Amino acid sequence: MRAFLWSIDAQENIRCKLCLKKCLITKKKPSGFCKVRKRRENILIVTNYMRIKYLEDEIENLHFLHFKPFNKVLVINSIGTNCNFCSMEITEDELKKIEIEKFIDEIKQKNYKILFFYQQEPIIFFETMYKIAKYAFRAGLINVFSTNAYFLPILSKLFKKYFSAVQVRVYNFLDEDFYKRIGLEDTKTLKKTILYLYRQKLHMEILNIINEEYKKEKLVEFSELIINDLSSSIPFHIHYPNNENIYELLELKDLAERTGLRFVYINDERNVLCYNCKSIIIDRENKTINLNSSYRCPNCLAKVELIL
Ligand code: SF4
Numbered sequence: 001m002r003a004f005l006w007s008i009d010a011q012e013n014i015r016c017k018l019c020l021k022k023c024l025i026t027k028k029k030p031s032g033f034c035k036v037r038k039r040r041e042n043i044l045i046v047t048n049y050m051r052i053k054y055l056e057d058e059i060e061n062l063h064f065l066h067f068k069p070f071n072k073v074l075v076i077n078s079i080g081t082n083c084n085f086c087s088m089e090i091t092e093d094e095l096k097k098i099e100i101e102k103f104i105d106e107i108k109q110k111n112y113k114i115l116f117f118y119q120q121e122p123i124i125f126f127e128t129m130y131k132i133a134k135y136a137f138r139a140g141l142i143n144v145f146s147t148n149a150y151f152l153p154i155l156s157k158l159f160k161k162y163f164s165a166v167q168v169r170v171y172n173f174l175d176e177d178f179y180k181r182i183g184l185e186d187t188k189t190l191k192k193t194i195l196y197l198y199r200q201k202l203h204m205e206i207l208n209i210i211n212e213e214y215k216k217e218k219l220v221e222f223s224e225l226i227i228n229d230l231s232s233s234i235p236f237h238i239h240y241p242n243n244e245n246i247y248e249l250l251e252l253k254d255l256a257e258r259t260g261l262r263f264v265y266i267n268d269e270r271n272v273l274c275y276n277c278k279s280i281i282i283d284r285e286n287k288t289i290n291l292n293s294s295y296r297c298p299n300c301l302a303k304v305e306l307i308l
Contacts, residue, residue, distance in 0.1 A: 001050075064144070065205070086121060086148055219255055276302035
């Protein structure tokens with residue numbers, strides 16, 4: 001399959017422009033960083049086209065709490081990534097080649113309503129993701145994608161048509177030094193892309209994946225950026241894998257809330273609370289949603305933004 005978004009210069013070097021790595025793909029170095037975009041003669045091709053791994057999950061398990069609660073989703077991913085931190089262990093053997101019409105029929109028969117394009121980085125299998133999303137949308141299904149947003153802001157517009165929601169994955173609160181180390185140097189453009197995605201009016205939640213290198217000042221800085229440029233109501237998830245220190249996590253949550261973020265979640269937290277009076281709005285265990293008819297907290301009437 002011919003790749004989307006590249007150019008070739010007079011020296012016959014190919015420049016892939018799908019993500020901000022902007023790899024130069026030459027005859028001597030015939031594939032990009034993600035290894036799934038390769039040159040064949042003077043054409044850039046994708047080697048993972050329509051080859052995916054898919055499995056069932058619950059939307060809440062994917063750190064997505066304000067959108068279609070209690071739904072099972074079909075998580076779709078593939079091989080290839082553009083960073084050194086977000087690589088998941090998916091092997092070639094796990095991929096299944098699909099035929100689009102049959103695949104959509106299969107999904108519908110199994111009663112899935114939501115497709116969640118997930119890690120590795122879905123932008124790297126953009127051609128496949130977009131085609132599946134297009135057919136799924138036409139069949140009445142809902143598309144969501146998770147991304148590290150490491151692509152040109154202008155591409156955000158393409159998601160408006162077939163996608164309803166996006167999860168932006170951020171590492172160590174978008175600490176520029178950490179990003180340089182994981183090979184995502186252009187944080188300035190990345191921030192712009194997050195803003196552009198938000199402007200497409202997709203439902204957005206932010207997933208911060210952190211490790212022991214995180215810095216509290218970066219949490220404050222990033223929270224302020226969201227509040228000032230996007231919205232204080234954007235759900236803000238802090239996921240610190242394998243950290244059992246609940247006090248540390250609660251301290252981070254408290255810090256984010258004190259900067260002004262309304263909905264902050266840590267690790268496996270699943271209930272949604274009213275930001276104002278702390279009444280339970282979504283009780284995951286009992287599968288109940290407590291809102292009045294105007295989508296407000298029944299206790300204090302604060303507006304709680306949810307897509308049901
Ligand atoms: S990492 Fe892959 S998608 Fe990104 S620019 Fe390089 S070849 Fe293109």
